[in-house]
Amino acid sequence: MSPYDLLPRFKAQYDANNQEFSISGVVRPQAIDELGPSIALLRGAIDRVRGVLYVNVRRLTQMNNAAFHAFSRIIIDACRARPDLKFVVITSSVVGWTSRKFGRLSGIEPNITIEEYDSEFYPGQGFLEEGGFVPILRSQTKMTWRHERAILPRHGMRQGIVMADICCGIGDFAVLVQKEFQPARIVALDHSKSSLDYARQVMREFDIRGIEYTYGDASEMLLDEAQFDLVTCRHSLQIFNRPELILKELYRVCKPGGRVYITNEKNSHCLGEPRAESIRWTYNEVAKLFGHFEMDVELGPKSRRYLMEAGFEDIRVETFMVTNLDGDPQDFADIIAAWADVYAGEMATRRGDGPEFVARFRQGFQDHIFAALHPKGYAGWPIWVASGRRPQ
Amino acid sequence: MEPVHHELAGEPTFAPMIQIEMEIKTFVSAWRHCDYVSTYMARMISQNRSDSVRHSNLFSSAFNELLEVAFRSRHGDGELACRVSRHGATDRIELTFPCVPEERQFYEEAMSQATGTEARERYLNSVSGDLAPSREIVLLELAVDYNAILRVEEADGNAIRLVVDLPLEGLRH
CATH class of the missing domain: 3.40.50.150 (Vaccinia Virus protein VP39)
Structure with a gap:
């Protein structure tokens, strides 16, 4: 096993206070099974929140299509099952592909909106x-x-x-x-x-x-x-x-x-x-x-x-x-x-x-x-x- | 490295930048090779772009998808060759790998769909659909999200060559 394999490649967290699910790092799984705990975390967050769930991908450096589809699927399904729930995906203008890729989701489900984090980096x-x-x-x-x-x-x-x-x-x-x-x-x-x-x-x-x-x-x-x-x-x-x-x-x-x-x-x-x-x-x-x-x-x-x-x-x-x-x-x-x-x-x-x-x-x-x-x-x-x- | 030659009249000349070759068996022995190769080559070719870090991130993102597609193909023996060349704001990836005849037909059809006018709609349908993304959809996404132009070229022996032009330098987000 190389040192590369020992490095954590990505991290998923849920902050109940802010109703924010965040995923960061490099997410390039071969099989969706590798995302099991993160997907369970997102599902759990969806079950618990009311109103808005923030999905923070600002520090998501890379995500392959297999992973993108897996997470998108859960969010789209949640929109259809719970019309009361809204999703705000927070992307970064720094990571060029995120706004384009996640931006597609708002065209599929109106309850998904995209906010690009940019000019608010440094208040004042x-x-x-x-x-x-x-x-x-x-x-x-x-x-x-x-x-x-x-x-x-x-x-x-x-x-x-x-x-x-x-x-x-x-x-x-x-x-x-x-x-x-x-x-x-x-x-x-x-x-x-x-x-x-x-x-x-x-x-x-x-x-x-x-x-x-x-x-x-x-x-x-x-x-x-x-x-x-x-x-x-x-x-x-x-x-x-x-x-x-x-x-x-x-x-x-x-x-x-x-x-x-x-x-x-x-x-x-x-x-x-x-x-x-x-x-x-x-x-x-x-x-x-x-x-x-x-x-x-x-x-x-x-x-x-x-x-x-x-x-x-x-x-x-x-x-x-x-x-x-x-x-x-x-x-x-x-x-x-x-x-x-x-x-x-x-x-x-x-x-x-x-x-x-x-x-x-x-x-x-x-x-x-x-x-x-x-x-x-x-x-x-x-x-x-x-x-x-x-x-x- | 040999210069890239194209026979099409009026085709701009792409200057070679970097090439990596390895046995296809070695490549498919570990999934992380897709990440290794895409990250390494992205860094190497992005140094003299106007924003090297952003360009490298975008290039790696697109190139990794292409490598993952090749990884999931059914192969015979032979070599995988990745070559990147440049013309102005466009970087060209040429990915050559051994491929059984049925796979060749799949790629030809997939590439023609990726260049069609309905590419965007097909891609959106796939994201909202229930099935995991197929390799065809991954190629579509390159066209939709990265404004890539894709085609298939003949290669020697039982190999296929995917040619993807990525105009990342001019890509606005």
């Missing part, structure tokens, strides 16, 4: 993904790169490695890494199709090779396990409502002995002189505002705990401060202005903040810009870098 992130934000993202990466290019080798970056950049956004970090460190291969994943389109356009225009951009959900990736020497995930755990799910996936795709590298902020520690008090007040409020939308932009110093709890060892943590002295102070000021537009604009409006609050909130950003551009001023944006090794 829509604020940060509008097209106008791209130049700001580029400026941010340019400013952090001055520091990270020196820091990365201490966290496992070296020539010839196989790496993944998860939540790669517009792909500019992957491009900088490719030029500076020449890894053998970079897989760069993001859930934003428009960001990936931009990244691919840049790759074509500048004839960049060695980066594979792929569409996916960081908390449920199609990538095989244990294949990367280094997995980077920058500024993303902090804007995900359940960062531990992403870390679990980063751990899974990292090779034993490889490292996972994360960067995050602690927004309340943004600082500036002069006008320090106003700046401090505003960034404290930024943290609360993100908290309202289930994002933790105070996560930076918590990185060590998160990595430990995810099972990593040899955890290394360091910080750096992006400042107005990193190149052109106007770049720093432009970033703050963009933050002000989004945070004191759409986000504050969405939370229902009044004009008085918004005016004071916005003033702090103005004062931060003032500090950045002042000939004797100093303005800072602190970043926490952390990495951990997956045990051998």
Whole structure:
């Protein structure tokens, strides 16, 4: 028997609280008998539920026709036997075939509907993904790169490695890494199709090779396990409502002995002189505002705990401060202005903040810009870098 | 590897990418070979697609069905050959395997149904029907869900060659 035979290929579960049957992994049986326990579980779920049964196939990587037919048959039969029961099949836009294949079922039985899980991956992130934000993202990466290019080798970056950049956004970090460190291969994943389109356009225009951009959900990736020497995930755990799910996936795709590298902020520690008090007040409020939308932009110093709890060892943590002295102070000021537009604009409006609050909130950003551009001023944006090794 | 030649006038040239050969007896000795071969070849040929991970997943899904069909055929002695070649957004699978005469007739009929206008309806009827999916239905599904174009070609000896063109790069979900 090979090690392959010992690996669990798929898993079926039933969550009674949510009335959700889920099946994940690779389901390619030769005979339907091999699905016996899973089919019994689905039948049992159908017998117990009222109203709606959710069938979650978001993490179903593969399913052959024999298995698809077996499960479909049970669902279709249940629709005919119990017209009161509705089925909602939750597919993933990442797994290309699932929506097409399961989508056929709704054409057969009207009580079966298909919901494709897609834009709701990251609640609140829509604020940060509008097209106008791209130049700001580029400026941010340019400013952090001055520091990270020196820091990365201490966290496992070296020539010839196989790496993944998860939540790669517009792909500019992957491009900088490719030029500076020449890894053998970079897989760069993001859930934003428009960001990936931009990244691919840049790759074509500048004839960049060695980066594979792929569409996916960081908390449920199609990538095989244990294949990367280094997995980077920058500024993303902090804007995900359940960062531990992403870390679990980063751990899974990292090779034993490889490292996972994360960067995050602690927004309340943004600082500036002069006008320090106003700046401090505003960034404290930024943290609360993100908290309202289930994002933790105070996560930076918590990185060590998160990595430990995810099972990593040899955890290394360091910080750096992006400042107005990193190149052109106007770049720093432009970033703050963009933050002000989004945070004191759409986000504050969405939370229902009044004009008085918004005016004071916005003033702090103005004062931060003032500090950045002042000939004797100093303005800072602190970043926490952390990495951990997956045990051998 | 030999280049792929096609005699049809106006047929685009498909550039060879990868080929795997094995004794058919070895192939049918374990069901998991379908999964092994489809997964391995999908990874190899998807590296330079615009989204390699998504393409690999789709290709493996379609190719595995084809391999499972071949696995369930009645065979004589001989070799199984899987060849993948490419023309633009289309990947071509050529699956050659030994096959008894009755099976050849089955494949010719199945392939002609898969290319017919009623393919989609036939497929839906099969999903809502009581019977387990036949090999014919599996081929239909390739046409319906993956926009595959299928045909049968003559092969040397007692072998048959299934040719499946998969335009996965342009497939929207």
